[in-house]
Amino acid sequence: MAEYDLVIGNGDVVLPGSGMTVCDVAVRDGRIVAIGKGIGGERAGRYIEARDRVVLPGAVDAHSHIGIYRPVAEDARSESASALVGGVTTMLSYFRTGANYLNTTGPYREVFPRMLEASSGNFFTDYGYHVAPMTHSHVEEIAALVEGFGVSTFKFYTFYKTLNLAGSGASREYIKSEDAYDSGHLYRIMRAIASLRQRYGRSVRLSTHCEDPEIIRVFMEETKGKGEGGLAAYSAARPPLAEAAAITHVAMLASETGCPINFLHLSSREAVQTAEASRHIMGGLDATIEVTLHHLALDYGRADAVLGKVNPPIRSKEDTEALWEAVAEGVVDVVVSDHACTTKAGKGTEMWTADPGFGGTALLVPLMVSEGFFKRNISLERVAQLISFNPARVHGLAPRKGAIAPGYDGDLAIVDMNEEKVVTPAALHSAQDFTPFEGLRVRGWPSHTIVRGQMALEDGQVVAQPGLGDYIRRPVGAQR
Numbered sequence: 001m002a003e004y005d006l007v008i009g010n011g012d013v014v015l016p017g018s019g020m021t022v023c024d025v026a027v028r029d030g031r032i033v034a035i036g037k038g039i040g041g042e043r044a045g046r047y048i049e050a051r052d053r054v055v056l057p058g059a060v061d062a063h064s065h066i067g068i069y070r071p072v073a074e075d076a077r078s079e080s081a082s083a084l085v086g087g088v089t090t091m092l093s094y095f096r097t098g099a100n101y102l103n104t105t106g107p108y109r110e111v112f113p114r115m116l117e118a119s120s121g122n123f124f125t126d127y128g129y130h131v132a133p134m135t136h137s138h139v140e141e142i143a144a145l146v147e148g149f150g151v152s153t154f155k156f157y158t159f160y161k162t163l164n165l166a167g168s169g170a171s172r173e174y175i176k177s178e179d180a181y182d183s184g185h186l187y188r189i190m191r192a193i194a195s196l197r198q199r200y201g202r203s204v205r206l207s208t209h210c211e212d213p214e215i216i217r218v219f220m221e222e223t224k225g226k227g228e229g230g231l232a233a234y235s236a237a238r239p240p241l242a243e244a245a246a247i248t249h250v251a252m253l254a255s256e257t258g259c260p261i262n263f264l265h266l267s268s269r270e271a272v273q274t275a276e277a278s279r280h281i282m283g284g285l286d287a288t289i290e291v292t293l294h295h296l297a298l299d300y301g302r303a304d305a306v307l308g309k310v311n312p313p314i315r316s317k318e319d320t321e322a323l324w325e326a327v328a329e330g331v332v333d334v335v336v337s338d339h340a341c342t343t344k345a346g347k348g349t350e351m352w353t354a355d356p357g358f359g360g361t362a363l364l365v366p367l368m369v370s371e372g373f374f375k376r377n378i379s380l381e382r383v384a385q386l387i388s389f390n391p392a393r394v395h396g397l398a399p400r401k402g403a404i405a406p407g408y409d410g411d412l413a414i415v416d417m418n419e420e421k422v423v424t425p426a427a428l429h430s431a432q433d434f435t436p437f438e439g440l441r442v443r444g445w446p447s448h449t450i451v452r453g454q455m456a457l458e459d460g461q462v463v464a465q466p467g468l469g470d471y472i473r474r475p476v477g478a479q480r
Ligand SMILES: [Zn+2]
Pocket: 063, 064, 065, 094, 338
């Protein structure tokens, strides 16, 4: 019997702390068991020659929305296949009661098992869920969700605070609860999470969507009043000020309660500067900063209004460059796709009423390599931190995911640094029939994506069956 199930030979392997090293990586029983020169293929069940290609830790796409607009099982199958194209081996997806997803209400002890049931057997990647406590009684379930279901991360949407907000989709009907969804509710969530720190340390965390709905209300009215359209108008209607105001408010409560937080999808210079300043000014604040691929790669000059609608909005070219600076300087901790598969039909033709969001998980490694490494000289080690190591650490997946190191899962992306393709919907292998990234020339695509030592994407083709992916109970250190 072979000593190793799989050996990747002679690749430029991106190792944590030591950068790129030409060596072999050996996997047995789903785990990385050896890294070094000259392991070779003789003792391996399967050998892949990776000379002149880069070997990255499989990406952890920590922000996605499986099942938001389509049935969960179907969405998991098509969109986790798309993730493989992007070198993603673990997807963390958001889930809440109310409209969308399972379109249901009730306690998570009853609803969450249904989500797991719908997911089971349908993912190509490993996966987990962030859960949003929408009602007062959901807050009381937080400890049980960690303990019983391995859910270690939660979400609060600041822009649902004012219900019936024009153009946001946030209404009573949407949330389907009579409970107040406001700063008091947020405070209770934070207090509940902070109370778990003694037991779980900082690995139980709250992610926050920061946009102040009261600021949006005024800017939205004024922008619509001028009769303007297009994505520049959408950005003006939900301005960076709305992000910054919500960030300050959330940071204050997090600092007070001691709840570790994650600022989701900061889209503007003002948002990033405010979050970064709050980390320095507010004592005891543990806050990580996330940005998305679309806020890095698209600006409102180049994306279509209906198809490119997303919250927070696509911003100016100046904002995208400010985000890249923050990425390069180490201010940003995590880069994600915020993948939400929709369709042209779902988007409709009118920007103000179109479904927000779109997919992008298939571009996680390719865009970071192409726009980050090739165009902006961001090292591949830093790329691996942003899309693998940090998201794994922030979301309770370390020390199992996020690095090429002995004992870690054998999750790997082998990247052909010379492959260049223009983005089309077909290239992304998603069920989405359009992409706002269409036309971008991207260099550096995964040829192979390997999940726990098993081949999932080979020569750019999905070769595994759905069900390869496992549900990962988090925080992993506490769940062994
Ligand atoms: Zn999202």
